[in-house]
Amino acid sequence: MDATRNIVILTGAGISAESGLATFRAEDGLWEEHRVEDVATPEAFARDPVLVQRFYDMRRAGVLAAQPNAAHHALARLDRDWTGDLLIVTQNIDDLHERAGAHRVLHMHGEALGAWCTACDARHRWTEPLSDNPPCPACSEGALRPDIVWFGEMPYGMERIFAALADADLFVSVGTSGAVYPAAGFVQAAAEAGARTLELNLDRSLGSRLFDETRLGPASTLVPAWVEEVLAR
Ligand code: APR
Numbered sequence: 001m002d003a004t005r006n007i008v009i010l011t012g013a014g015i016s017a018e019s020g021l022a023t024f025r026a027e028d029g030l031w032e033e034h035r036v037e038d039v040a041t042p043e044a045f046a047r048d049p050v051l052v053q054r055f056y057d058m059r060r061a062g063v064l065a066a067q068p069n070a071a072h073h074a075l076a077r078l079d080r081d082w083t084g085d086l087l088i089v090t091q092n093i094d095d096l097h098e099r100a101g102a103h104r105v106l107h108m109h110g111e112a113l114g115a116w117c118t119a120c121d122a123r124h125r126w127t128e129p130l131s132d133n134p135p136c137p138a139c140s141e142g143a144l145r146p147d148i149v150w151f152g153e154m155p156y157g158m159e160r161i162f163a164a165l166a167d168a169d170l171f172v173s174v175g176t177s178g179a180v181y182p183a184a185g186f187v188q189a190a191a192e193a194g195a196r197t198l199e200l201n202l203d204r205s206l207g208s209r210l211f212d213e214t215r216l217g218p219a220s221t222l223v224p225a226w227v228e229e230v231l232a233r
Helices: 042-047 049-065 070-081 096-100 158-167 183-192 219-232
Strands: 007-011 086-090 105-107 110-117 123-125 144-148 170-174 196-201 213-216
Touching: 007 070, 007 158, 007 183, 042 049, 049 110, 049 144, 070 086, 070 096, 070 219, 086 158, 158 183, 170 183, 170 219, 183 196, 196 219
Parallel strands: 007 086, 007 170, 086 105, 170 196, 196 213
Antiparallel strands: 110 123, 110 144
């Protein structure tokens, strides 16, 4: 019996690419059309809130129109059938893991379908635009922002993530370029804790050399095959 008990999976934009959601650093990627500093920083929001709200209104609408793909469904199957610890840490702001049926999911960069009131700190599930400044359901102030972690802000769940990495026997990275920290450093934390590390990605990422094994291909092919392998052990 394989000794793997505790698995941590990190997902990035690449796992949602085949659901039609743009990644960030490809030629037609989100950061090719918008400068990060214009739409994904607290300073940008203070400078031009309508531009930032419109950028996330578009991404929220895109998420609602997208469907989970075979990779999301495979991870949901693993979540259902895996009796050990499992944590799917996603950098993605879409809810495709959850819509595929996964439960043990942590959105370290926040969620497109979340609104956060800067007046009363309440958080709400949100599917409508925010650029028309709707009132907060809790305090009625027109102070809602996307519940997204912008550059320069602290990602969510870091304590829980590093605790899971410290206990991990296996760390699997799916569809991420390894360009943004702290997520890009998780493979080292897992390896230091003695975990085996596997990368499933379309292209070699910036951190590929840090992994025990890299498999190249689309997530919709690689992830179901890997889940089959892990559950068959
Ligand atoms: N299957 C698997 N991998 C894919 C696929 C696919 N179909 N399509 C693209 N990829 C891979 C690319 O090869 C690339 O390595 O997904 C990765 C996407 O990289 P990025 O666009 O940099 O996205 P990500 O790694 O998630 O970015 C991390 O950066 O801008 C911030 O907050 C943003 O969460 C994001 C973070």
